[in-house]
Amino acid sequence: MVVDGDTLTIDGERIRLWGVDAPEQDQTCRRHGQDYRCGEVASQALREWIGQSAVSCVEVEKDQYGRSVARCAVDGQDIGAWMVSQGLALDYRRYSAGVYARDEASARAAARGLHAGTFEPAWAWRAARRNDRPEQAPPQPACAIKGNINxxxxxxxxxxxxxxxxxxxxDETAGERWFCSEAEARAAGWVSAPGRS
Incomplete structure (x- = not known):
């Protein structure tokens, strides 16, 4: 059921926790002079905290990949608030308008989780990795049109x-794909990106 520190799967549907951002699975952080896999730590802590309890979610919106973004709870306790208060995720102010800011301040003051060492917010870590990626090659040379979801x-x-x-x-795991012609892309529901030149 727990995919990572801010994503669940319930009845086969992938749900992104609203308003929080946890470290990515392969992200590392540092504490006590040692690197550790903070993404795995966040995922495991959430898995253990939920255990066999029932999770209830209320959808807030859909993300750019069509996934449900929801506020979820276990026994009436907001999962996002718990993750942030334990220092396992950050208040994602870009989307939350600071709903979990107090939980984050409490975790920081107590040096819980991520706040016990040094770390890069997951949103900055992802952006840096996107910028460092080499040019992608299409799976077939004749199919070089990129179908992107913004x-x-x-x-x-x-x-x-x-x-x-x-x-x-x-990112094919997010529903993006390669096309062999513009006509194929249009037939699949994609439109030409603004600014063709």
Whole structure:
């Protein structure tokens, strides 16, 4: 049921916890002079805390990948609040408007979890990795059109030579894909990215 520190699967549906951002699975942090896999620690702590308890969720919105973003609870306790108060996730102020800011301040003051050492917020860690990725090669040379889903869920295709082609990355696990022609992309529901030149 726990995918990672801010994602659950319930009845086969992937649910992103609203308003919090936990370290990524392969992210490392540092405490007591040692690196440790803080993403794995967050996931395991959430798994143990939930145990066999029933989880209830109320959807707030859909994310750019079509996943449900929800506030979830165990025995009436908000999972996001628990994760942040334990120092296992951060208040994702970009989306939460600071709902979990007090929980984060409490964890920081008590040096719980991430706050017991040094770490990079998961949102900054992901951005740095995106910027460091080498150019992607299509699975087949003739199929070099990138079908990308933006942060608002819009589906754009990027053909070689288009302004944003080189910096566009395809994440097939998020529903993005490669196309062999613009006609194929349009037939699948993608539209040409703004600014073709």
């Amino acid at each position: 942060a608002k869920g819009a589906r754009y295709y990027h053909a070689p030579g288009m302004r944003s082609y080189a910096r566009t990355r395809i």
